[in-house]
Amino acid sequence: MEYTVKSGSPEKQRIGCVVAAVYAPRTLSAAAKTLDKASGGLISNLIRRGELEGDLGGTLLLHNVENTLCDRVLLVGCGKEKEVDTRAFRKINSAMASTLKSSGTTEVASFLTEIPVKRRGLSWKIQQSIEAIDETLYSFNQLKSEQKAPRRPLRKFVFSVSGRGQLAEGEEAVRRGMAISTGIKLTKDLANLPGNICTPDYLAKQAMTMQKQFPRTKVGVLDEKDIESLGMGAFMSVTRGSRQAGKLITIEYKGGDKKQNPVVLVGKGVTFDSGGISLKPGAAMDEMKYDMCGAAGVLGAVSACAELQLPANVVGIIPTVENMPDGMASKPGDIVTSMSGQTIEILNTDAEGRLILCDALTYAEKFNPDVVIDIATLTGACVVALGAHPAGLMGNHKPLIHDLLKAGKNSGDRCWELPLWDDYQEQLDSNFADMANIGGKGAGTITAACFLSRFAKKYHWAHLDIAGVAWSSGKEKGATGRPVSLLVQYILQRIADNRN
Ligand code: BES
Ligand code: MN
Ligand code: ZN
Numbered sequence: 001m002e003y004t005v006k007s008g009s010p011e012k013q014r015i016g017c018v019v020a021a022v023y024a025p026r027t028l029s030a031a032a033k034t035l036d037k038a039s040g041g042l043i044s045n046l047i048r049r050g051e052l053e054g055d056l057g058g059t060l061l062l063h064n065v066e067n068t069l070c071d072r073v074l075l076v077g078c079g080k081e082k083e084v085d086t087r088a089f090r091k092i093n094s095a096m097a098s099t100l101k102s103s104g105t106t107e108v109a110s111f112l113t114e115i116p117v118k119r120r121g122l123s124w125k126i127q128q129s130i131e132a133i134d135e136t137l138y139s140f141n142q143l144k145s146e147q148k149a150p151r152r153p154l155r156k157f158v159f160s161v162s163g164r165g166q167l168a169e170g171e172e173a174v175r176r177g178m179a180i181s182t183g184i185k186l187t188k189d190l191a192n193l194p195g196n197i198c199t200p201d202y203l204a205k206q207a208m209t210m211q212k213q214f215p216r217t218k219v220g221v222l223d224e225k226d227i228e229s230l231g232m233g234a235f236m237s238v239t240r241g242s243r244q245a246g247k248l249i250t251i252e253y254k255g256g257d258k259k260q261n262p263v264v265l266v267g268k269g270v271t272f273d274s275g276g277i278s279l280k281p282g283a284a285m286d287e288m289k290y291d292m293c294g295a296a297g298v299l300g301a302v303s304a305c306a307e308l309q310l311p312a313n314v315v316g317i318i319p320t321v322e323n324m325p326d327g328m329a330s331k332p333g334d335i336v337t338s339m340s341g342q343t344i345e346i347l348n349t350d351a352e353g354r355l356i357l358c359d360a361l362t363y364a365e366k367f368n369p370d371v372v373i374d375i376a377t378l379t380g381a382c383v384v385a386l387g388a389h390p391a392g393l394m395g396n397h398k399p400l401i402h403d404l405l406k407a408g409k410n411s412g413d414r415c416w417e418l419p420l421w422d423d424y425q426e427q428l429d430s431n432f433a434d435m436a437n438i439g440g441k442g443a444g445t446i447t448a449a450c451f452l453s454r455f456a457k458k459y460h461w462a463h464l465d466i467a468g469v470a471w472s473s474g475k476e477k478g479a480t481g482r483p484v485s486l487l488v489q490y491i492l493q494r495i496a497d498n499r500n
Pocket of ligand 3: 350377
């Protein structure tokens with residue numbers, strides 16, 4: 001979709017549809033009032049008759065409104081004017097987009113930019129709108145034999161601003177919003193692909209494509225021979241059980257000062273997690289194609305940074321494998337040596353994410369990172385603890401945790417800290433190796449992070465467990481593209497604070 005910014009009054013827009021807000025109870029926004037006046041009180045009449053209360057998410061589509069130049073007017077309920085917060089604003093935009101989607105409108109001018117949102121300005125509103133609209137319009141059809149594209153798809157969306165003085169700010173917000181949204185789409189598309197198509201090799205080729213697309217990126221792909229010779233015994237123990245060759249992908253984006261140490265993003269890329277010899281139960285096992293959402297999120301975030309040509313140095317590291325049962329697969333009780341030299345007793349082959357991540361975390365040292373953030377669909381326990389709203393956040397550096405919590409609030413792509421206390425570390429004790437790969441009963445998300453923390457001692461590190469947020473299950477099954485928005489916001493904040 002093409003997004004632009006314009007200033008002008010609603011009745012003078014020569015366009016398919018004009019969108020205006022109505023607050024609860026039955027209160028017209030400025031744009032709605034102007035349209036009402038032009039049309040001789042049509043809107044206030046309809047509202048008096050009870051056609052629209054103004055409750056959050058309600059919509060009313062009008063045709064041929066007199067003395068306007070548009071074909072349609074869409075009124076969107078926003079709830080009480082003083083109560084519009086981040087979440088409500090997102091809901092308003094989704095409601096608008098889904099009504100527009102089925103209306104046959106191809107070009108829209110929206111005055112929802114005038115809605116006051118607590119503590120948020122114009123840029124934020126535009127950025128959020130773009131994310132919410134693209135989210136609502138997204139579908140994954142590439143593998144259906146019949147392509148059912150809408151006959152008249154929405155293709156042009158104009159954000160109205162109150163004066164010419166706001167055009168520059170608005171245009172910059174559009175640029176950001178579109179880049180982030182494109183990153184989210186890349187993440188979703190990769191994640192929604194099935195395990196037989198999106199293999200480790202496929203992810204590596206995808207990264208190579210990005211290198212061609214963005215001049216300031218450099219991609220490296222290590223194969224199993226390289227990985228073996230680096231001493232990554234933990235990584236190798238997982239990939240040995242699969243016919244697909246595991247890879248270690250790196251993508252470096254150099255947009256900042258040469259002397260600036262990079263932000264390193266490490267993404268779990270298990271393209272299918274069967275559990276291995278500790279085989280998973282059958283129910284919803286298909287969803288384990290999403291076990292590479294961390295990797296996809298890293299690619300999406302790096303591509304957004306590169307698209308925006310941000311003045312920052314960002315490195316993506318993606319350990320990618322398939323976790324399968326096989327004659328060569330690890331068995332419970334096997335002991336392997338990680339690249340760090342620490343030995344691991346594999347008590348459950350389904351705790352494979354941490355095994356590939358621990359070697360990737362050791363590998364990250366070579367980039368002299370300013371901070372390392374790993375992103376992983378790591379534990380079912382995180383879904384139990386936090387559900388689908390925030391990602392689980394843990395780490396060894398308070399300021400980094402603080403920055404990520406803040407980026408989460410600002411982007412709406414939230415995370416929530418769990419206590420990474422030393423008290424939990426002893427759950428990983430093993431009688432036969434330096435540590436076990438599982439922590440037994442209780443606090444599964446934290447003990448997984450405890451495991452990773454032992455490989456992240458040399459730098460500032462945070463871990464995002466995205467098991468609950470990376471995709472939705474059920475009828476609306478599909479990837480969410482999280483936490484691309486959170487990660488890009490984090491990098492934007494660093495730039496604003498002059499830490500690029
Ligand atoms: N990829 C899974 C985690 C997962 C499971 C994410 C379900 C989302 C939904 C991970 O590799 C895994 O299997 N973790 C185990 C760890 C356990 C064996 C300690 C889990 O969560 O059950
Ligand atoms: Mn697993
Ligand atoms: Zn997994």
